Amino acid sequence: MGIEEAAPSGFLLTTVEKIAGLSRKGSLWPVTFGLACCAIEMMATGAPRFDISRFGMEVFRASPRQADLMIVAGRVSQKMAPVVRQVYDQMAEPKWVLSMGVCASSGGMFNNYAIVQGVDHIVPVDIYLPGCPPRPEMLINAILELHEQIKNAPLGANRVEMAQAAEAAALAATPTHQQIGLLR
Amino acid sequence: MTENREITPRRPEQGEVVDVRVGMFGVKGSGDTSGFGGLVQPVVMPGASQRPYGEWFDEAVDILVELLDESGTGAANAIEYVVVDRGELTIYVRREHLVEVCRHLRDDQDLRFELSLGVSGVHFPYEAGRELHAVYHLVSVTHSRQLRLEVAVSEEDPHIPSTTDVYPTNDWHERETWDFFGIIFDGHPSLARIAMPDDWPGHPQRKDYPLGGIPVEYKGASIPPPDDRRSYS
Numbered sequence: 001m002g003i004e005e006a007a008p009s010g011f012l013l014t015t016v017e018k019i020a021g022l023s024r025k026g027s028l029w030p031v032t033f034g035l036a037c038c039a040i041e042m043m044a045t046g047a048p049r050f051d052i053s054r055f056g057m058e059v060f061r062a063s064p065r066q067a068d069l070m071i072v073a074g075r076v077s078q079k080m081a082p083v084v085r086q087v088y089d090q091m092a093e094p095k096w097v098l099s100m101g102v103c104a105s106s107g108g109m110f111n112n113y114a115i116v117q118g119v120d121h122i123v124p125v126d127i128y129l130p131g132c133p134p135r136p137e138m139l140i141n142a143i144l145e146l147h148e149q150i151k152n153a154p155l156g157a158n159r160v161e162m163a164q165a166a167e168a169a170a171l172a173a174t175p176t177h178q179q180i181g182l183l184r
Numbered sequence: 185m186t187e188n189r190e191i192t193p194r195r196p197e198q199g200e201v202v203d204v205r206v207g208m209f210g211v212k213g214s215g216d217t218s219g220f221g222g223l224v225q226p227v228v229m230p231g232a233s234q235r236p237y238g239e240w241f242d243e244a245v246d247i248l249v250e251l252l253d254e255s256g257t258g259a260a261n262a263i264e265y266v267v268v269d270r271g272e273l274t275i276y277v278r279r280e281h282l283v284e285v286c287r288h289l290r291d292d293q294d295l296r297f298e299l300s301l302g303v304s305g306v307h308f309p310y311e312a313g314r315e316l317h318a319v320y321h322l323v324s325v326t327h328s329r330q331l332r333l334e335v336a337v338s339e340e341d342p343h344i345p346s347t348t349d350v351y352p353t354n355d356w357h358e359r360e361t362w363d364f365f366g367i368i369f370d371g372h373p374s375l376a377r378i379a380m381p382d383d384w385p386g387h388p389q390r391k392d393y394p395l396g397g398i399p400v401e402y403k404g405a406s407i408p409p410p411d412d413r414r415s416y417s
Contacts, residue, residue, distance in 0.1 A: 078380070079379065111400065112397045112409075113395065113397070114380070176401065176403055177401040179403040181404060
C-alpha cells in the first residue's frame with residue numbers, strides 16, 4: 001500500500017502540522033501578567049487546587065520573551081495600554097492572547113474615560129472568556145478550547161489559506177450593530 | 185440639578201452648607217412620578233467648634249498655637265478654625281503657613297506627628313472661592329493620636345506649598361492629588377501625573393469632569409454611556 005507497509009514496526013506516521021500542534025499545545029507557557037481581580041482567579045488556577053500543571057502550563061514566565069500565552073486578566077486602563085502592547089510585542093512567535101473576564105473583553109462595567117473598552121483594541125485576541133471574574137474552572141475551559149485551536153492550527157500554505165478564508169468570512173458577516181430586530 | 189442652587193454664605197459656627205441637592209433621579213419640572221421632586225437636601229459640613237474640644241485635642245491645639253505664636257507667625261494667621269466632629273480633630277490651615285504647621289506637628293516632642301498617611305483632594309464646586317480642599321491625615325506613633333489638616337484653595341488659584349520637605353512620603357500623594365484634582369503643589373520635586381497618562385487633559389476627579397464612556401450596541405439596541413442614562417425628562 002503506502003509507506004506504512006514498508007516501514008519497520010514501531011513507527012507511527014502523522015503530519016508535521018499535527019506534531020507541531022500537539023507539542024505546542026502541550027507546553028504552553030503563560031506570561032506572569034495580572035491586572036486586576038481576574039488575576040486572583042488566574043493565580044488560583046495556577047495553584048494546586050485547580051492545578052493547570054495538569055496541562056503543562058504551571059510555569060508562569062516572568063519574562064515575556066520566554067512566554068507564548070498572554071492572559072489579559074483584568075481591566076486595561078489607558079495608561080496600562082502601551083505596557084500591555086509592549087509585553088505582547090516582546091513575546092516571541094508563535095503567541096496567543098486570552099482575554100480573561102468581561103473587562104478585558106469589552107470594558108465591562110467600566111464604561112468610562114479611564115478604561116480601554118476591550119483589549120482587542122490594542123492586541124489581537126484568540127479567545128474571549130466572559131465572567132466577572134470567571135471561576136478557575138472557566139479559565140481552564142477557555143484554555144482547553146485554546147488548546148484545541150492550537151492543536152488544529154494549520155501551517156504553511158494551509159495557514160495562509162485559512163487566514164484568507166477567515167478574513168473573507170469576517171468581511172461577509174453582518175456587523176452586530178446592523179443585526180436590528182434580532183435582540184432577544 | 186445645577187440650577188436653582190442657592191448656597192448660603194459660609195458660617196463656620198453653624199455648619200458649612202457646601203451643596204443643596206434638589207429632587208432625585210435627575211427629574212426636572214412636571215412629569216415627576218418618583219415622588220422625590222420636592223426633596224431638598226442641604227449638604228452641611230460641621231462648622232468651627234468651640235472650646236473645650238475634649239480628649240487630648242485642647243492640649244495639642246494649645247501647643248501648636250504656642251509654637252506658632254513663638255515663631256512670629258501667629259496662630260490666628262495660620263489656623264482658620266478648628267473642627268471637632270465624630271471624635272476627630274480637623275485643623276483648617278491657611279496655605280501660606282501649611283509647611284510650618286506640619287514642621288511643628290512633626291518636631292515638637294509633645295505633638296510628634298511623625299507619619300503622614302497621605303494627601304487627599306476634595307472638590308466642592310459650590311463653595312465659592314474654596315472649591316478645592318487638600319486633606320492631610322497625620323498620625324503620632326509616639327502618642328497614638330491622629331489628626332487631620334485641611335487646606336482650602338480656589339479653582340482660579342489652586343496653589344498649595346509642597347509638604348515633601350517635612351513628609352517625604354507625600355511625594356506621590358501630591359502627584360496623585362495634582363493628577364486628579366489639579367491642585368498645584370509649589371516646590372514639589374517633580375509634579376507629574378501619576379495615574380493618568382502624561383498627556384491627559386483635565387483632572388478627572390473634579391465634579392464637573394464628564395464620566396465619558398461609549399454607547400454599548402448589541403444587535404441594533406444601543407445603551408448610552410452612564411452619564412447619559414437615568415434621566416426621565
